[in-house]
Amino acid sequence: xxxxxxxxxxxxxxxxxxxxxxxxxxxxxxxxxxxxxxxxxxxxxxxxxxxxxxxxxxxxxxxxxxxxxxxxxxxxxxxxxxxxxxxxxxxxxxxxxxxxxxxxxxxxxxxxxxxxxxxxxxxxxxxxxxxxxxxxxxxxxxxxxxxxxxxxxxxxxxx
Numbered sequence: 001x002x003x004x005x006x007x008x009x010x011x012x013x014x015x016x017x018x019x020x021x022x023x024x025x026x027x028x029x030x031x032x033x034x035x036x037x038x039x040x041x042x043x044x045x046x047x048x049x050x051x052x053x054x055x056x057x058x059x060x061x062x063x064x065x066x067x068x069x070x071x072x073x074x075x076x077x078x079x080x081x082x083x084x085x086x087x088x089x090x091x092x093x094x095x096x097x098x099x100x101x102x103x104x105x106x107x108x109x110x111x112x113x114x115x116x117x118x119x120x121x122x123x124x125x126x127x128x129x130x131x132x133x134x135x136x137x138x139x140x141x142x143x144x145x146x147x148x149x150x151x152x153x154x155x156x157x158x159x
Contacts (some may be wrong), residue, residue: 033129037131050138051139052141055150058075059151067105067111068108068110068112069088069090069107069110069111069116070084070086070088070115071090071106071125072084072089072091072092072144073092073097073115073121073122074091074093074115074117074144075093078117079091080096082148090105092105094124096115097125097129098132106134108136111136111137112134112137112138113139114137114140115143115144118144119139119140119142120143122140122143126138126139
């Protein structure tokens with residue numbers, strides 16, 4: 001009886017595992033969604049992208065008192081060393097950005113310029129914000145490093 005039972009149980013387990021096992025080791029639905037999102041990002045489209053904004057242009061917007069939001073997505077530790085201030089600035093770490101209570105603090109009627117240290121996290125945050133409907137979202141190219149470099153007597157906002 002054992003000679004028949006063990007092989008049958010083993011065969012049954014192998015069959016169940018084979019059925020449950022999908023040869024693709026990734027989520028096909030999410031892969032299709034990402035393909036749809038990224039497939040338009042050709043070399044030309046990326047070069048012509050309006051996603052990025054230069055630090056000099058942000059300084060000009062500050063000088064001209066334009067209505068926009070500088071959304072700082074750096075960590076609390078980073079902001080503890082160097083922070084953005086003023087009516088245009090809002091600090092919201094990327095780790096908490098996509099919580100409903102934080103998304104509800106973001107404007108939908110004016111540009112949002114996302115800032116981080118160098119631009120990497122800001123790019124991730126901006127793509128996410130655009131995907132959920134914040135159409136006027138941009139990334140400060142070069143991050144807070146570029147903004148600090150652009151802050152000179154010629155570019156600094158007038159008080």
